[in-house]
Amino acid sequence: MTLTFGSNSKTAFLFPGQGAQVVGMGSELYEKSRAAKDVFGEVDEALGRPLSKILFEGPEDELRETINAQPGIMAVSLACVGAMNENLDKDDIPDPVLMAGHSLGEYTALAAAGVLSVKDAALLVQKRGELMQEACDSNPGTMAAILGLDEMTLEEIARESGTFVSNINTEEQIVISGGKMAVARAMDMASARGAKKVIPLRVGGAFHSGLMESAKAGLVEALNNVKFIEPNVPIIANCTAQPLKSAEEIRSELITQIASCVQWKRSVDFMIRSGVTNFLEIGPGKALAGMVKRIDRNANISNISDLESILAFSRN
Numbered sequence: 001m002t003l004t005f006g007s008n009s010k011t012a013f014l015f016p017g018q019g020a021q022v023v024g025m026g027s028e029l030y031e032k033s034r035a036a037k038d039v040f041g042e043v044d045e046a047l048g049r050p051l052s053k054i055l056f057e058g059p060e061d062e063l064r065e066t067i068n069a070q071p072g073i074m075a076v077s078l079a080c081v082g083a084m085n086e087n088l089d090k091d092d093i094p095d096p097v098l099m100a101g102h103s104l105g106e107y108t109a110l111a112a113a114g115v116l117s118v119k120d121a122a123l124l125v126q127k128r129g130e131l132m133q134e135a136c137d138s139n140p141g142t143m144a145a146i147l148g149l150d151e152m153t154l155e156e157i158a159r160e161s162g163t164f165v166s167n168i169n170t171e172e173q174i175v176i177s178g179g180k181m182a183v184a185r186a187m188d189m190a191s192a193r194g195a196k197k198v199i200p201l202r203v204g205g206a207f208h209s210g211l212m213e214s215a216k217a218g219l220v221e222a223l224n225n226v227k228f229i230e231p232n233v234p235i236i237a238n239c240t241a242q243p244l245k246s247a248e249e250i251r252s253e254l255i256t257q258i259a260s261c262v263q264w265k266r267s268v269d270f271m272i273r274s275g276v277t278n279f280l281e282i283g284p285g286k287a288l289a290g291m292v293k294r295i296d297r298n299a300n301i302s303n304i305s306d307l308e309s310i311l312a313f314s315r316n
Helices: 027-032 034-047 051-057 060-064 066-087 105-112 118-138 151-161 180-192 210-224 247-257 264-273 287-295 307-315
Strands: 008-015 095-101 142-147 164-170 173-178 197-200 278-282 300-304
Touching: 008 105, 008 287, 027 034, 027 051, 027 066, 027 307, 034 051, 034 066, 034 118, 051 060, 051 066, 060 066, 066 105, 066 118, 066 278, 066 307, 095 105, 095 264, 105 118, 105 247, 118 210, 142 180, 151 164, 151 173, 151 180, 164 264, 164 287, 173 180, 180 197, 210 247, 264 287, 278 287, 287 300, 300 307
Parallel strands: 008 095, 008 278, 278 300
Antiparallel strands: 142 173, 142 197, 164 173
């Protein structure tokens, strides 16, 4: 699926990652948009199971499982893209100069930019979820969000506690990950050094850390079986915060990304330096919009998550 673009603007499209899932997401799109319904059908067919039923009806515990949450969030985001194309005039759809996705969202961006088919993106995301779960089972861990400490201080705490800095979301919102005891030590150290808040995250493992290294081999094999097309819009890489312009760069990024820190703040900073003033978050939730606003209060931010927001967008 490739989003068709309209008038020129300094707009970036953003796609959310795991954690944005909520039971019922995408159900309105499925019922009222033919294009969105086709996306859900294509994902269900690719995976060989009724994932959309879990998205629309739950239960929540099942939806929260990585193997369901990741392809589910991607499916809803791509359904939003399809519904935008179906319901908006071409000139009403902003022409993105850049795209970015947070962790899982990077795969969604690749599908939206024409790099991957919906089928291949769904299969890759499901495989990625399986590999991450296997790594979690072999190397149990967890994550915690630290608010109010800078990156340098968190890097020091990570070294001293044996944890990893796994997401730099904003200047003051950084996520650490690692073994459960190590993360507990890091949380205590962060509190002692003046963190405003320390929040243990309800996750299944230490994502984007060295504990995910065992997932790389299986991901390499999966990626080697997929055809990548050159992107029609540059995608900002999670790991380097630089544009991905070729299929080979993208393949390398996806392999590195699974066990490396998501440089979200640097990614947004790069987009702003490139002249982006408008950010459109496409998919469930508003987490990325909130991060962008904390990075740059002057940024214009919109969200597309259902048909109502799509139709409201056309009236703006």
